[in-house]
Amino acid sequence: MANSDNNRRKFMATTLQSVGLTALGGLLWSGYSDEAKASPLVLRPPGALAEKDFLDACIKCGMCAEACVNRESNVDKETGKQRPGTLQMAKGGDHRLIGTPFFTPRDVPCYMCDDIPCVPVCPSGALDMPSLLNEKKELDINKATMGLAVVHKESCIAFWGLQCDACYRACPLLDEAISLQYQKNERTGKHAFLLPVVHSDVCTGCGLCEKACVTEKPAIFVLPREHSMGKAGSHYVKGWDIKDQQRVGNRKAEEIETKTKRSEKAPVDYLNKEIEY
């Protein structure tokens, strides 16, 4: 009896120990995974699912990167040798989720191949082919949304009044994704600014503009769309846009009441209130 009691106690103790250590391991492991997942600004291949889903789905096989570097068009025209691929597989020290594909436009941008070799090879569905099909059900790289180029106007020499349209010329969707806006240069009084303007509905985030930019650190650079785009919110309606106006329906202005924390007070009160720091 005493022996079986002893055994039972021992069994209970080891079970408790196993469960406890597993819980400890689980906490550490979960904490690490969650941190590792919080990648910084990272650009994914065309057709990639939203970052959160992409990290779920990517099986880290590297077939997209292999297809990218081995595409027929990836040959240096002068030397005839293969160039490095756009897509890199994150390794230790890259500070991106290990084993996932990404690209750095300033090093190698996406050349927006017509046949998009990197996407159909994806076995897991992390690169979503249907999202890149046009109305004719053909692969269309112009539908890619890898990121969105942003111009930092203080370091862009075109905003200084110097003549530069490197990004505009480099853009594969010339005059669509980046257009030049002409503006009078008041400083000289007789010259024009040729200012690059990026259009987010067309820009694919390929990064050819970032690669082409002549400044020391690029003044135009690609960021993931969720980081480079704002959102006006549904409560703003473009009254001049028939389609947008339809969102309002038949509601009359005086019937619409928007309640916010502020609207509880009279405008005179909250506008004259001191600024809260």
Place this chain on the structure above:
Amino acid sequence: MKNLKYLFLRRVTQIGLLVLYFGANAYGWNILKGTFGSSLLFGIIPLADPYTTLQVLATGFVLGTDVLLGALIITLFYFVVGGRAFCSWVCPINMVTDLANWLRRKLKLDKEEVNYRFLKRRTRYWIMVLGLIVSAITGVAAFELLSPITIMQRGIIFGFGAGISVIIAIFLFDLFGVKNGWCGHLCPLGATYSLIGKTSLIRVKHDHEACTACMECKVVCPENQVLYMINKESISVTDGECTNCGRCIDVCNDDALGFGIRSFTNSKSTKEKK
């Protein structure tokens, strides 16, 4: 002179596979593309690692059929034929841990028997289950963040970066820490293949009559608990934790060990003998 037949064959297989994977990236070969996570054989046959696949499924993502089919093919292969052969015939980490193990023997580090209280061989099964739970909680294939196997393989194909430190860590752990620490105690991939390969056909067979009880096989075996029958019974090694590496066969000077096909009648008759 010791026989190195199976050791040599294993190294040829392991390195050969890595060369094929490397060539797929470096030269565009279309024989074996991808990595162990998911590959494509001859440009048509999908292959995928069962545990990696399970982790991705645990995150809640509905995987493409290529991966599911690939995982099924790999699972069936090891289930029916290979047993836990992935670990000793395919996995590149096996070369690292075998080197550590060999050095341990040369440096006579095994003379001091240490009781690793928290580190039992069954720990890997806990880690295997835990990996799936953590994947489900954090929404990212959890073991793939740490897996030295794919880190090493991707390192060879795409370049190591700081990932090399993980490989060195495993080497040091196995050399100065726990004997067979990684492959024999921790690796959840090995645990998965142990479960998959439990009933596979290819098995090491022991001939009790020929055995002279030199115990060389137990010294060299990375999972020597599976060799409990040595000099006791003439049966097959049926434990799923046997990696079919064949080192025991190599070192046996008495022809008491050899590969064979599992015979289901044999195991019954030994039960009757008992």
